[in-house]
Amino acid sequence: MASTIRVTxxxxxxxxxxxxxxxxxxxxxxxxAIAAPLQASGFTVRTATLDEPEHGLTTPVLDTTDVLIWWGxxxxxxxxxxxxxxxxxxxxxGMGLIVLHSGHFSKIFKRLMGTSCDLKWREGNDHExxxxxxxxxxxxxxxxxxxxxxxxxxxxxxxxVPPPETLVFxxxxxxxxxxxxxxxxxxxxGKIFYFRPGHERHPTYHQPEVQRVIAxxxxxxxxxxxxARVFGNTPALxxxx
Amino acid sequence: MASTIRVTxxxxxxxxxxxxxxxxxxxxxxxxAIAAPLQASGFTVRTATLDEPEHGLTTPVLDTTDVLIWWGxxxxxxxxxxxxxxxxxxxxxGMGLIVLHSGHFSKIFKRLMGTSCDLKWREGNDHExxxxxxxxxxxxxxxxxxxxxxxxxxxxxxxxVPPPETLVFxxxxxxxxxxxxxxxxxxxxGKIFYFRPGHERHPTYHQPEVQRVIAxxxxxxxxxxxxARVFGNTPALxxxx
Amino acid sequence: MASTIRVTxxxxxxxxxxxxxxxxxxxxxxxxAIAAPLQASGFTVRTATLDEPEHGLTTPVLDTTDVLIWWGxxxxxxxxxxxxxxxxxxxxxGMGLIVLHSGHFSKIFKRLMGTSCDLKWREGNDHExxxxxxxxxxxxxxxxxxxxxxxxxxxxxxxxVPPPETLVFxxxxxxxxxxxxxxxxxxxxGKIFYFRPGHERHPTYHQPEVQRVIAxxxxxxxxxxxxARVFGNTPALxxxx
Amino acid sequence: MASTIRVTxxxxxxxxxxxxxxxxxxxxxxxxAIAAPLQASGFTVRTATLDEPEHGLTTPVLDTTDVLIWWGxxxxxxxxxxxxxxxxxxxxxGMGLIVLHSGHFSKIFKRLMGTSCDLKWREGNDHExxxxxxxxxxxxxxxxxxxxxxxxxxxxxxxxVPPPETLVFxxxxxxxxxxxxxxxxxxxxGKIFYFRPGHERHPTYHQPEVQRVIAxxxxxxxxxxxxARVFGNTPALxxxx
Numbered sequence: 036m037a038s039t040i041r042v043t044x045x046x047x048x049x050x051x052x053x054x055x056x057x058x059x060x061x062x063x064x065x066x067x068a069i070a071a072p073l074q075a076s077g078f079t080v081r082t083a084t085l086d087e088p089e090h091g092l093t094t095p096v097l098d099t100t101d102v103l104i105w106w107g108x109x110x111x112x113x114x115x116x117x118x119x120x121x122x123x124x125x126x127x128x129g130m131g132l133i134v135l136h137s138g139h140f141s142k143i144f145k146r147l148m149g150t151s152c153d154l155k156w157r158e159g160n161d162h163e164x165x166x167x168x169x170x171x172x173x174x175x176x177x178x179x180x181x182x183x184x185x186x187x188x189x190x191x192x193x194x195x196v197p198p199p200e201t202l203v204f205x206x207x208x209x210x211x212x213x214x215x216x217x218x219x220x221x222x223x224x225g226k227i228f229y230f231r232p233g234h235e236r237h238p239t240y241h242q243p244e245v246q247r248v249i250a251x252x253x254x255x256x257x258x259x260x261x262x263a264r265v266f267g268n269t270p271a272l273x274x275x276x
Numbered sequence: 277m278a279s280t281i282r283v284t285x286x287x288x289x290x291x292x293x294x295x296x297x298x299x300x301x302x303x304x305x306x307x308x309a310i311a312a313p314l315q316a317s318g319f320t321v322r323t324a325t326l327d328e329p330e331h332g333l334t335t336p337v338l339d340t341t342d343v344l345i346w347w348g349x350x351x352x353x354x355x356x357x358x359x360x361x362x363x364x365x366x367x368x369x370g371m372g373l374i375v376l377h378s379g380h381f382s383k384i385f386k387r388l389m390g391t392s393c394d395l396k397w398r399e400g401n402d403h404e405x406x407x408x409x410x411x412x413x414x415x416x417x418x419x420x421x422x423x424x425x426x427x428x429x430x431x432x433x434x435x436x437v438p439p440p441e442t443l444v445f446x447x448x449x450x451x452x453x454x455x456x457x458x459x460x461x462x463x464x465x466g467k468i469f470y471f472r473p474g475h476e477r478h479p480t481y482h483q484p485e486v487q488r489v490i491a492x493x494x495x496x497x498x499x500x501x502x503x504a505r506v507f508g509n510t511p512a513l514x515x516x517x
Numbered sequence: 518m519a520s521t522i523r524v525t526x527x528x529x530x531x532x533x534x535x536x537x538x539x540x541x542x543x544x545x546x547x548x549x550a551i552a553a554p555l556q557a558s559g560f561t562v563r564t565a566t567l568d569e570p571e572h573g574l575t576t577p578v579l580d581t582t583d584v585l586i587w588w589g590x591x592x593x594x595x596x597x598x599x600x601x602x603x604x605x606x607x608x609x610x611g612m613g614l615i616v617l618h619s620g621h622f623s624k625i626f627k628r629l630m631g632t633s634c635d636l637k638w639r640e641g642n643d644h645e646x647x648x649x650x651x652x653x654x655x656x657x658x659x660x661x662x663x664x665x666x667x668x669x670x671x672x673x674x675x676x677x678v679p680p681p682e683t684l685v686f687x688x689x690x691x692x693x694x695x696x697x698x699x700x701x702x703x704x705x706x707g708k709i710f711y712f713r714p715g716h717e718r719h720p721t722y723h724q725p726e727v728q729r730v731i732a733x734x735x736x737x738x739x740x741x742x743x744x745a746r747v748f749g750n751t752p753a754l755x756x757x758x
Numbered sequence: 759m760a761s762t763i764r765v766t767x768x769x770x771x772x773x774x775x776x777x778x779x780x781x782x783x784x785x786x787x788x789x790x791a792i793a794a795p796l797q798a799s800g801f802t803v804r805t806a807t808l809d810e811p812e813h814g815l816t817t818p819v820l821d822t823t824d825v826l827i828w829w830g831x832x833x834x835x836x837x838x839x840x841x842x843x844x845x846x847x848x849x850x851x852g853m854g855l856i857v858l859h860s861g862h863f864s865k866i867f868k869r870l871m872g873t874s875c876d877l878k879w880r881e882g883n884d885h886e887x888x889x890x891x892x893x894x895x896x897x898x899x900x901x902x903x904x905x906x907x908x909x910x911x912x913x914x915x916x917x918x919v920p921p922p923e924t925l926v927f928x929x930x931x932x933x934x935x936x937x938x939x940x941x942x943x944x945x946x947x948g949k950i951f952y953f954r955p956g957h958e959r960h961p962t963y964h965q966p967e968v969q970r971v972i973a974x975x976x977x978x979x980x981x982x983x984x985x986a987r988v989f990g991n992t993p994a995l996x997x998x999x
Contacts (some may be wrong), residue, residue: 051853054625082403127392128435129894138362147390150463153507161512163640165673166695171852171947171983178984180675189512192648195368198683199925200439205674205687205695209510213695214647221389222435224894259900262893264434266394267351271402271430271451272887371654407752407915407936411744412611412706421745421916433889433928434903441683442921446936448929454889454928454936465653502660503652515647609874609918631870632945634988635852644996671994675987676848677946680923693995704873706920747917748876753884753912754934 042256043100043220044070045092047107048084050235058275059156059233065240069135070197072246077255085110090118090183097121102131102253105138108235119143127223127264131256133249134229139194144229147222148196152170155212157192163187163232164208169203174228182244185191188234190214198228206231217248224264279342281498282320283309284341286333289325289346291476298476306347306481308472310376313487319494326351330369331359338362342496343368343372346379349476354406360384367462368505372497373492375470380435380463396432396453403450404428406457410444415458415469415492423485431455437470447472458489460496465505467497522739523561525582526552527574529589531568532717539717547588547722551617554728560735567592571598577748579603584613584735587620590717601625611707613738615731616622621676626711629704630678637694639675645692645714647667647698651685655709656699656733664726670716672696678711687711699730706746708738738756764802764821768815771807772831773958780958788829788963792858798871801976808833813841819946820844823853825976828861831958842866850946852988854970854979857952862917867891867952870945871919878914880936885932886910888939892926896949897974905967911957913937919952929954940971942978947987949979962973965970 046066050057061068066082074080079102082089085107097103103122107114119142126132126147132146139152157171165182167175182204191212197220204217210270233239240246287307291298302309307323315321318365322341326348338344344363348355359382367373367388368387369487375385380393404425408416423445428506432453445458471489480489520543528548532539543550548564556562565573567589579585585604589596600615608629610637621634629652649657651737664686673694679702688698698713712730715721722728760902767787773780784791789805804823806814808830820826822909829995830837842865849855849870861874863971886906890898905927912936919941927940939954953971963969 055486071309074672085948149364149388149390151507153505155507155510157510157512159512164693167985168676168695168697169680170675170987171944171982172985174987176982180985180988192650192687193507193652194650195505195507197438197463198441198651201680202684205329207689207693207695211646211689212510212513213689215650215687220438221826221892221894222438226894230538233910236888259894259896259899262895262903264394264436264896265903266392266396266434266436269396269398269432271398271400271452272453272768326961341713369916393551405934408744409915409917409938410703411746411916412703412708412741413744414741417741418743421747426622433891434893436890437925443925446915446938448930448934448936452887452930454930456928462651462653467653491928500653500655500658503649503654503662505652589928594843619969629872631846633871633989635987637992637993639994641994673992675989677987677989679920679945684920691994694992699794704920726908746918748874748877748916748918751878751880751914751935753880753882753932 039077039079040253041101042073042101042104042253043092044080044082044104045076045106046082047110048086049110052110057165060229060236060238065235069104069106070248073253074252075251080199085113092118092122094121095131095183097125100130101258102133104133104135104139104249105143106135107141111141116143119146123147124219124228126225129224129258131225131250131253131258132227133226133256134276136231136233139229140142147227150197151195154194157175157210159189159210160186163203164207165208167203168205169201172201172203173255174248176251177247178244184232184239184242187232188241190216190231217236224258228256229254280318281321281494282340282342283314283323283345283494285323285345286339287325289327289349290351291349295517300478301348301479306476310345310347310490312493314494316343317491326354328475331355333359333363335362335430336425338371341500343497344373345374345490346382346384347376348382349378352382354381357383360387361394364388367466367468368497370465372466372492372494372499373468374497375468376473377474379471388468390437391438394433398430398451398517400430404450406443406445407448409446410442413442413444414496415444415489417492418488419485425473425480425483428478428480430472431457431472441457465499468495469497520700521559521583522735524555524585524586524735525578525587526562528564528566529707530568531592531745532590542718542720547717550722551586551588551731555732555735558732561723565681567595570677574604575601576603579612582612582739586617586731587613587623587625588617590619593623596624598624598709599661601628602706606630607705611706611740613707613735613740614709615734615738616709617691617713618713621711629709632679633677636676637673639692641692642668643669643671646689647686648689649685650687651683654683654685655737656685656730659729660726666714666721666724669673669714669721672698672713706740710721710734710738762800762802763976764822764824765789765796766819766974767792767803767827769805769807770833770986772833773831782958783961784790784817788958791963792827792829792972795977796973797971799973800885808836812835815841815845816997818845820848820853824981825856825979826857827856828864828866829858830864831860834864838922839865842869847869848950849950852947854948854981855950855978856975856979857950859956862952869964870936870950872918874918877917880912880933882912882933884912888927889930889932890926891928892924895924895926896978897926897971900970901967901972906961907955907965910955910960910962913939913954947981951979
């Protein structure tokens with residue numbers, strides 16, 4: 036692992052260019068809003084977006100990425116399968132992956148989960164409270180008991196993902212729903228964190244607690260240096276038995 | 277759920293037709309050897325093989341299958357993606373799936389796991405002992421502390437699957453390896469059990485303890501009748517708040 | 518396992534004898550209200566209460582109990598440690614245990630969990646909605662997407678238990694809290710299910726969905742016949758290596 | 759968390775004073791052999807032993823301990839219950855705990871697990887190979903695929919502990935057994951790691967890979983600063999609903 040963790044923030048970056056309300060909230064794109072506080076925290080941060088060549092996720096970029104953050108919504112289908120496969124390979128080899136909000140329906144998340152990743156949703160004025168159910172987990176470092184978000188899109192159960200290996204947050208929504216909103220997985224050598232907030236029409240990524248969770252998750256998901264996976268035909272070991 | 281559990285045993289059925297040693301062990305195919313003791317246990321059992329139309333896994337067949345058993349090895353690539361997708365849909369909707377031995381590399385297992393599903397292996401004369409590490413689990417019903425298989429192909433770690441939700445068996449091999457050889461997962465409403473034995477060149481599926489595990493796993497993986505998954509846009513519930 | 522599952526419903530049985538409101542809801546005790554629908558479902562059901570000799574949990578009773586259900590609240594401290602130890606031994610040997618509501622603070626549950634089992638609470642008029650997050654799990658058999666309880670005592674996070682091996686229900690409360698309200702554990706050969714409802718001042722155990730969950734949990738927690746735990750000094754196995 | 763992690767290595771320290779063979783391997787006690795490489799790694803390290811007042815685990819010591827390491831074997835019964843309770847409280851509040859080898863039978867480990875923690879064993883000349891089954895886990899940092907220990911006491915399944923939340927190592931023994939030899943748990947805010955090696959009559963704690971695992975586990979188990987557990991009666995939150 037490099038001495039500082041190298042983060043690539045990937046964003047679809049379509050809403051911001053077509054919807055004035057979203058552009059007002061995120062004038063340089065959601066990726067820029069996510070990247071800035073990470074940079075301020077001392078990480079080495081790049082961004083990449085859908086409409087760049089190879090979606091900005093060239094092999095050299097991925098080979099020098101410790102943790103990839105993914106935000107997408109309206110154009111999941113435009114992501115090329117070859118790039119999805121490349122990202123999956125890197126995750127299995129150890130790259131961390133943080134999937135945000137509507138990224139639940141991204142090709143890469145569905146591929147790594149093996150399920151539909153579908154859920155309930157409602158755009159409106161729900162109040163969301165994310166309760167920590169794993170106090171002591173590194174992703175909760177520096178937080179209080181819960182995070183309040185005054186207005187957010189609702190996501191409700193059933194969330195069609197495998198049972199999280201560690202469930203960190205459970206959301207309460209004022210409209211009557213709950214949601215497993217912070218969920219840890221491992222796939223190969225890679226660590227994956229799904230984090231439910233933020234809809235593009237809310238200023239969620241400007242909220243310090245949300246930024247803190249993402250920074251904590253980057254540290255948690257960063258790769259380790261040990262124990263490569265070894266496969267294939269192998270002789271009987273000289274065990275001295 | 278029907279009053280008896282309806283099982284479909286799927287087999288690639290290629291080795292048995294091209295290799296006399298395999299044919300000697302399994303003259304009617306591995307699927308027949310697996311199906312017979314299940315029938316004797318009172319399950320309703322069908323078989324299906326790769327070279328049948330739609331690999332024998334038509335929509336009517338899958339719609340009347342509670343638990344699907346999968347054995348494949350040399351022809352994983354010949355399984356059509358559309359059928360794989362159909363099977364995945366059925367698993368998410370509740371059908372149980374039991375993946376045997378070299379089925380670890382099948383398209384359906386890799387798709388449901390999200391990983392490479394790779395492993396170490398060695399054909400030879402290894403002695404395998406499958407230790408039960410989850411005593412009390414329904415899949416171990418009626419078994420002793422371990423199952424001994426005098427000669428089997430070795431599969432060794434690292435086995436590149438997500439951490440099992442329940443680890444039932446761990447294998448010891450005389451050549452120096454261990455393997456997580458009985459592993460439970462859920463995907464959607466479906467239950468999945470991976471069970472490591474039997475190589476086509478060993479009489480493993482004729483061994484009563486192995487047959488018992490498969491029958492137990494069928495009962496464990498059979499679908500329940502409750503709690504459909506509901507997704508999509510939803511109004512705020514009338515909670516009376 | 519006996520041909521029918523043998524259930525013992527244990528109740529502290531103090532509130533009902535000292536509080537007229539509780540007695541009005543449960544005139545024959547909470548244990549009787551829990552036992553009746555289980556009997557109607559075909560289980561063999563006994564009850565036992567705190568003030569009986571050995572709290573009704575003699576060795577012969579426990580030796581013929583497949584699943585023990587536990588309700589306690591105001592007199593946890595009156596349960597003798599020797600009986601707690603006896604119950605623990607039986608759970609490790611395979612007896613199922615279903616702990617209800619305020620039983621979270623019972624000696625037996627704390628001993629099996631290894632944690633404080635503390636939580637937040639509020640008596641009032643909260644509306645509770647228990648969302649199923651594990652569709653397909655046997656404990657959800659026959660249920661819809663959620664269970665609504667018009668009025669219940671609130672239990673909120675943090676619930677100081679080990680991370681559930683399987684999380685089946687998450688409760689939403691109108692006052693702003695969530696709770697992991699259906700949680701599965703294994704200890705030794707025994708299966709344990711904690712189920713959050715019902716406060717003694719609400720008619721919760723008369724609600725059919727709640728009765729259904731308890732009956733499902735009894736089936737899930739019933740012991741299997743296989744794989745005893747074997748411990749102690751052992752010779753090297755004759756492995757033929 | 760302090761700027762360096764503060765470790766207390768606790769040792770029963772009886773074998774070394776009564777058995778010349780053990781004393782020859784660990785002339786200053788097992789605790790000293792464990793402490794030295796941790797000190798060299800930059801941790802702040804103290805030791806404590808059974809025969810000190812309060813077993814060396816006074817409240818001031820525990821209050822300034824981030825991670826406690828525990829080795830005991832022949833005198834588990836001599837550890838006072840009040841000290842066990844004090845350690846448990848600290849673990850629930852966030853202190854890490856690393857339990858080594860025969861510490862599986864310590865009062866503190868049994869209390870935190872809720873099970874008998876029993877296992878199989880054999881003193882002899884077994885060869886142990888600890889396979890990593892969680893590559894990428896921080897406890898495996900800097901290791902290869904497995905750790906070979908030329909001679910060790912055998913521990914075999916069934917190991918009567920709750921299913922590990924993360925299983926890191928599985929041991930292969932030349933005599934025919936397997937063992938879940940590296941197991942992660944959380945209890946309250948505290949992280950617990952059980953690590954199987956080293957018997958007092960083998961030079962296991964002088965082996966660099968074993969020292970590396972312990973140092974990695976210390977980093978993994980160190981407490982975080984966030985999200986205290988809050989319990990008790992609570993008003994309905996002003997949710998603006």
